[in-house]
Amino acid sequence: MSDHDQSLWLNTGKEHVASSLLTSDLAVDLAVIGGGYTGCSAALTATQSGASVALLEAQEIGHGGSGRNVGFANAGLWLPPDKIRAFLGEAAGDRLIDLLGAAPGDVFDLIQQHGIDCSPVRNGTLHCAHSPAGLKDLKNRHAQLSATGAPIELLSADETRQRTGSAAFHGAVFDPRAGTIQPLDYVRGLARAAVEAGAQVFTQSPVQSLSRDGDVWVLTTAEGTVRAKALIQATNAYHRGLPGTAPAYVPVYYFQFATVPLSDNLRASILHQGEGAWDTGLIMTSFRLDHEGRFIIGAMGDLGHAGSGAHRAWIRRKMAELYPQLSDQPLTQGWHGRIAMTSDHIPKITQIGPNALAAHGFSGRGIGPGTVFGRQMAKSLLRNDPGLLPVPAVAEYSESWTGLRRAYFETGAALTHLIKARF
Template sequence: MTSDLASGLWHQTCQENPAFPELIGEVTADLVVIGGGYTGCAAALKAAELGASAILIEAEEIGSGGSGRNVGLANAGLWLPPEDINAALGAETGSRLSELLAGAPEMVFSLIKKHAIRCEAENSGTLHCAHAPAGMKDLQRRHAQLTAIGAPVELLPREDAIQRTGSEAVHGALFDPRAGTIQPLAYARGLARAAAAAGAKIHAQSPATAISREGPTWHVATPKGSLRAKHLIMATNAYAREISGYSTPQVIPVHYFQAATDPLPGPLLDKILPMKEGCWDTALVMSSWRLDQAGRLVIGGMGALSHFGSALHRSWLPRKLAALYPELKDAALRSHWHGRIAMTSEHLPKILDLQGGYACFGYSGRGIGPGTLFGARLAEALLSADSACLPVPPATGHSLSFAGLRSAYYETGATLTHLISDR
């Protein structure tokens, strides 16, 4: 078992596999986008729809970063509840961000329908599950804040949550009917296909190696090509590479790993998540679980599979699966993989003003809806020369102290938790 993208379930079951060439030679465009995840692909699509010439370059293949390793929960809002967002951004900016992100799942599922993206879309909602009786206090707080701003969420008591999940390990849940699940890699690649069909030029295996600015023009070099553009979007998020002439904004890298069962038999599917909601829990070291279209149970938790202690993560997964569903205690778990999450100290996404371009990062594990929304708005703001449409005001600088130490703290905490929990 490896944690490489190709070994993961999403790569193996992806129904969207467009081929994009390497960038060779010199090209010009109105907009260059660096990064082929949700943000970059949504930006390229929007730019093409607005009639601009757009070029997207991706260092590997589309979705090779966090977008192709995602859990696949298309959530409304951020991890932070509305009042915490307002405390960090101010009431006016925070409320506007919450309002925009409330519509992000609708935007995602509308794009999927419009462009016939084959990504196993299930717009049946999500369940934020209380992992213990104390977890209900957190859900009650979130429910109160979300309903106060008009969100159609429902607080489920334990009995109802057990029926909806099929697990007696949950102690209640917060149901959000706006959300749902997707095959995350297929969604990213489907967005890229849609962008190309709209006129954008997409290039894979084309990492940016150098960036410079001469007057109003951006110059971007790749191993076999170069391009010039008036506008630039940096959409590399947690998978940024070193680029000459560009200082990558610091983030706290947090890792998340997953694995999947074989397709479950019909009788189990009648009980386990019968309405196909995606789930995650209130534990400090979070877990998630969901079904894919073939009936596999995909389960995951915080942590990386690339260090000496990763065996503790792997050994915890079957224990967690058995704790949730005792009938699956002997089920084999396959296709182990992990990915990086870009977290900021405030757990809020950031936009940096590059003077003729923007860098966007820091979704803190909520990349699908926010990434789609931010990408489209970034392109619109640049091409209209009006930043008023941006979800958050752009900042002129960004600093983050001890990012490496903070990342080590999260990974150590997750490893120790998985050493002792669910035994």
């Protein structure tokens, strides 16, 4: 019940992309490894720019985090602006803040331009304060984001209750730039648009080896070879093989459950304006409705872990705590995904070789940042202009104690859910 085949997005998807197994040898301007938001955005951008493109995906388009996402097309990162500037510096920080502030607009523009059937609802998102301390943090974020020109609103507890339909929160920040989508359909739609523009997309074609032959990259699969002038690796938390270019990150798991479609009366009492919402808890909770009125609730945790029982027991209690009227609603589907988390929560671009870039570490904010990073990486390589990158590329990036930190996060989530499921 925990794997991708139980995902609501997989079972309700409408978008399809024409792909095939790589069974020949070909030469292209740009090779892309990975069929998620970053890779598909890069392939679409490069093809529209006139480049020949081959995208290779080890499974199917959106199999990784892109197809298991919550579906919030948010602006920015988890970090408030001051912390982004502290890590990147003033100029680079402001550039990233501006690019990602505009990311939801980029996403919804692509959806409209290419007719992507992904149930887009651009009615904003709500970051909800679960405690007085959470409200204090939101007030700080509101002040910093407002100073950048972001059109956000700080809502009172009563205003938050009216918007969410829940009395569980002390306030919220409303961001009208953002919205919700069916995340798997969005990435499939990007891939379809890339194919329609002329890209070649190969699925079930994991890259087994990566090497240089003069000025050309050589990517070898079980049955074919791609020779490319430039390369983008966009495997993020679902990297497979190729140990020399494996991204360094802390794996964090996030699970979701969905109800059956709710009655009209119940739907009208929950997020009646169609926002996506999440809270300020250390073990964060997200909640939203899909286009058919299913209530979808998620939190940090691995449904394949020994603590999955605690996650399952907690989810029902949490749902009833937020919305008592849902206490008897069955949860019909549950799935989880893996997130690539960096220590500073800022995505990384690494220069893995000549004319070759890799991106990872979106830390749970894949839709907007992935779309932007893929686009800008493709432009940078094709124009030979590093200044187009959303963050400066580094020669290498490492993380310490990733296994222990993964265990720490999962154990903490399981214990938190175990305790809260009982009391």
